[in-house]
Amino acid sequence: MMGWRRRLAAGALFLLTLAATPVLADDRALSELLAPLCAGASAERVAAVDRLLDAVETGAAEPAWALRALEAVGGRRLVCAEGGVFITSGTGVIDAVTSAPGLADAVKAQGAFVDLRLRPYLDMGSAVLRLLASPGGPASGAALGELQKRAKIVPPGLIERAAAEPANAALAPGLRDVMAVAALNDPDPALRIAAIGRLAEAPSERNRTLLRDLSGDAALTSDPVVAAALADGITRIERWLTLGQVAASVYSGLSYASILFVAALGLAVIFGLMGVINLAQGELIMIGAYATFLVQEALKSVLPGLVDYYLLLAIPFAFAASGAVGIAMEVTVIRHLYRRPLMTLLATWAISLLLINLVRVTFGTQNLQFNVPPFLNGGTHVFADFIVTWNRLFAIGFALAVLAAALVVLRRTSLGMYIRAVTENRDMAGCVGVSARRIDLTAFGIGSGLAGVAGLALSPIYTVNPAMGVNFIVDAFMVVVLGGVGSIAGTAAAALGVGMINVTIEPMFGAVAAKVIVLLLIIVFIQFRPEGLFAVKGRR
């Protein structure tokens, strides 16, 4: 805390002398500002960052110029050569101070390593300078997030200037929170209570720890008013935190449920409606993920502009790829085995072995690189440490869409009716003119296609390699059997149930126990209700 007070005094003094004419320091002084950033022990480089920020605060240096320098240090592109300080970039070299093109051979040199002590200061400096250099710019949200994390080391003067910028109006409340952290130790109790109140409005684990540290400090809590404000602030935060924790577990339960549902849906169609036990369902999911990868690669080379939307563009391809493999499976092997469910089990196991090794031989075994589209990257802070990550939200939304589509196809369309007819009574359906063969093919194609689409939905979350399908198959079967064979809604309900139970048990007993307990619960449930939750009515 001492570092901050000392700097405040120095800044104020400096301002007094130059109050009248904010003049830009000359090039030599600027170069001296940057030189210590090039190399040396991280302690000196941290001090150098402080000095650079002070220079900006006093108007001696331009925010944009300082920002470029700090980002260069972070990317190891700031290099000190005999001619001065240079910034290298992929294309060439420029003088860090005058931006004039510099010596060509400096391009190869790499700036000094940035260790974990220096990096926070660089990140904080870049964040606050970005708010000054381009107020209200695209990256200002992320910059605010960074400043909230670094509240203790942010120079208050710059924060006030950033908050004062009209373009940063949207970020003002957040910036004032950051200032509140600084004000916590303000001698004037009124300011301190206001700061405490402000922190209590933004409940997070970090703010609670800040307040708890304060309540430990006897000098502050001697004043009853402050002590009361502190206690009240902490309780309010804790109430929000528990709420946030509940929301977080419901959200992760929902996201795990959507993963289970999407993986199990194809199986619900194939096993549920067709009675075909498909142990290769996991591999159809893998093929969908590989198809998505191929679409991404194709877009990269053909239409780089659209590469960010590869997930949406790849839906038909993933559906078609897995659907085609599914139909090929059905025509060559499954067709002979409709009357022999146990042999289908062994046949599909052999096919899954075949698919894994075919992909292994062609694509190799390394994990595929998906560059996750920007709108799926990271997450957003909802309230009290409850973070919604975009890729899981995409999976949840995707699962709901696929559920709706499947229900519509099966309940509302004639194809759906035929499929259910063939399932109910294969011979009777044949008698009334429904060509069972054609329906088998289409249903199998749809079931496999759904698995392909599941692969697409799972690619942002799971790593994609030939053997990725293996960890879905047992869970998917359990969800289908629990949900009631042949009922899509049952599969959805079962996935939701398993997802929620899994998430509540995991923190208590750990990941392994959660999986074991859930499986045992399902096995016991099946004993008493073999037909599952949503048993299809009628005599079996």
Place this chain on the structure above:
Amino acid sequence: MDRRDFLKNSAALGAALAAPAIITSRAKAADSLKLGCLFSSSGTMANIEGRMNAVVQMAAAELNAKGGVLGKQVEVLVTDPSSDWPLYAQLGRQLLLQDKCSALFGCWTSVSRKSVLPVVEQNNGLLYYPLHFEGEENSKNVVYLNSPPASSVLPALDYLMGPEGGDAKRFYMLGSDYVWPRTINKICKGYWQSKGFSESAWREQYVPLGFSNFQTIVNDIRKFASEPGGQPIIVLTTVGSSIPDFFKEIINQGIGATDIPVLGLDVLEADLEGLDTAPMVGHLNCWAYLQNAVAPANDAFKANWKGFVEKSNLAYSPTTVIDPMVSAYDGVHMWAKAVEKAGMADPDAVRAASAGISFDCPSGYTIKMTGENNYVSRGVFIGSVNDKQAFDILWQSKDTPTPVPFSPYA
């Protein structure tokens, strides 16, 4: 049951039971020194372990180019234990007894080493084990090419607990549930106790092999991190596909190296293949070799590997080079030197001759074996993830610290 049926049945049965005999008559090449490889190219370990066969073949090719060993060509026999631990033992037995290999290069996970250990000990074979591991073992039939925890975990912990590394005070240990992570964590706890930390300073969590849904665990880590008591770090000992899955989750939940640094003890350049490492910059690992090690021997090795992969168009990335590959490469050359020195390839002679053997490893260090145990002294690098799916060298040891097989903190 007339006579014809009886003859037909017993003939079929005899042929079937005789099958094992025929499978062992593999082509006996001319008089050559045979090296057996026990690295899986299928199953869960396929991605990272498969490329080890290729690097042993490359090293053997280098030896053969220089006239072989003791004038004989070196032949490499590759098998595929397909990540199935009993199969490691079975194929190890096959390579030793049937194919009469002079030495075995194999195993990645500790469990595969533990299953081959009884085979080499019962049949007096020699296994060169290229991975850094939990130590607590010193069999005369195994050459430990890589470092035990004293020189592969503690240096990195010291760095992170020191001022440079952000003086970490609290530790979240997350590992796959098997012997390597459990032993490493046990040693770390002993070490922290010796430094005066109390029990409340750490938390231990294990996940099954191949675990992939880290959402709840990262929530738990964020809660642990924001509790008071000083800078938290994560000691990550998960393996295989759990590594990229874990990093994907912490990136999505907005945790960077400046918030909670991750010391990934099994994280290799190969694990970063499928990831955009920009948000991961700053996380750490600790190996005896890093791809960016600055040494002429390293540039030569990388060029050799690129050429070898392209020449035999293997499915592995020609530019990614990882510590275990270099350790296996060193192992083949040190074995060759020991055989030359001993004048014969018999395991006991090679073990005796190994004392004092040294080799300038692509890592830039001269690694050597002392007579007192079967360990090879290796250099130590602490790497920090950069945005080009590799590691910048953050710190490296001055010379090769002597290996400590049995840790005082276990």
Place this chain on the structure above:
Amino acid sequence: MSEALLIDDVTVAFGSLRAVDGLTLRIEYGAVRAIIGPNGAGKTTLLDVITGKTRATSGRVVLDRTTDLTRLGEAAISLAGVGRKFQKPSVFEALTLRQNLALALRSPARGALAEMLHRPGRDELDRIERVLEIIGMAGSGEKLAGILSHGQKQWLEIGMLLMREPRVLLLDEPVAGMSDEETSRTVELVLALRAPDRAVVVIEHDMDFVERIADLVTVLDQGRLLVEGGMSAVKSDPRVVDVYLGR
């Protein structure tokens, strides 16, 4: 002739559908009763209830005025003396005729070990021969059931029931899919089954067959008793004509 089976106000409901609706019926020893009715009249469901395959929603089924069958499991009901021939002939196709019949023999619940070491006694072999005689397949004891014709399988199944010396014999469409010659052969078989201590109940659509074997005919419609009497009376009854024959 005392009462073999009392079906006392039995109802079987699948959801809203009442397959059997408050039915009361008395089956007498020593007689062959035929039960006829349109499809879905509840004939097979009634058999299911008697043999324990389906649980009655309400009502009782009393055997010999003593045991309430709705309390017992399928195996116990069979041991109590109720034999049933299924609609679809179900014999053990992978076993020989003699083995099929041996399995049907009423064996006290012996332990598995006893079953393993069991050697058929003299009386068991004689009884098998006698039943083979009755169902007209004396010579083919060693043949596999799988190669029998449809009609022969029906007879074998009836033979298996005979091994159990059942007090109540329920035959579900015994002549379905049979040639005329086989049908008349079955008529002789069913008439030969009549015995003072046994009640035979036959469910059949073949009116000609029913006329030749039935002492008494019961007509069911939508799970309720429509009419009961001799074949000639039933045939001419307007209600039956309207419900069954006419529609």
Place this chain on the structure above:
Amino acid sequence: MSGLDDVLIGPRRPAPRRGTAPMVAAVLALLGVGVLAAGAGGAGPSAYVLNLIGQIATFGMLAVALDLIWGFAGVLSLGHGLFFAIGGYLVAMHMVKVTFLATGTPPDFMLFMGWDRLPFYYAGLESFAYTSVLVVVVAGLAAFAIGYTAFRSRVAGVYFAIITQAFVYVAMLLMFRNDTGFGGNNGMTGFTEILGQPLADRRTVAWLSGASILAAALTLGGSALLTGSRFGHMLIAIRDDEARLRFLGHDTLWIKLTVWCLSAVLAAIAGMLYVPQVGIINPRVLAPDLSIEIAVWVAIGGRGTLTGAFLGAVLVSALKFLLTAVAPDLWPFILSGLVLVVVVLLPNGLLDIRAVLASRQRRGTP
């Protein structure tokens, strides 16, 4: 359930021709005695080959055990790895305790868990006889628990197969935990002796191999007797039409439970013979796909024909040992190809190719 019509064995076909099993059992017994003699006398094939034959014989016994319950009673279990592992783990615990008591060096899991003595459930395991009894009892009880709950609520066919897969998967997850005292993911290894005989010594290898072959012969012969008896007919009756048998007054639940527990015990004994020969046991043996491979052996060999199941196991596992050494990349393709050919073209497995070809001519279409 017509959509899920549970016709379990494909086109109706005659019962297996009597008597191939006893004949093969006799030949096997001869081979077993021969191996024992080779071991004692010092002549004959190398220790490696004897060991290999012994391991394959245990696989054969395991396949026959599965064929009893699947081929004859029509109940497919994809979890027989669980019973095989029960036998394996108990004999491993016995050998680990004997080594620990003899040499004083504790097994790995005691080191890293920091225990100074073996957990309570190791009590008494130093005696081989007690261990053998425990194998039978534990396997029997486990089978009874799974079987009784499933058969009582009439869970059958595909559902039962999936539940057994779930059980073996759950057992694997539990055994992966390191604090269970069964060695966690590393499992247990480093056994030095069995019944006082050093495992590395060729005589012991031959003795174990011979014992495995004799056990397989006994299983095959015993199963032949069993399936030939009235009890065997009951099994076939259950397989073909369980409802019919139930309506003939037989309580099919207890018949299925008996053969299910017997099959589990035989599988456990096979596991008990396998582990000393392979030298390691760990949760990989509980992997779901290894349990499926057992069913693949039986399907390839020929379901419902005891010798078929035995030969299927011998051929496929010999092929696996051969190919993972010689042509590692090819093995998965060959295995999947073999299964597909058998399942689609030869529903009754390799054994009676002749019968299938002959019947095909008669019926004209496949």
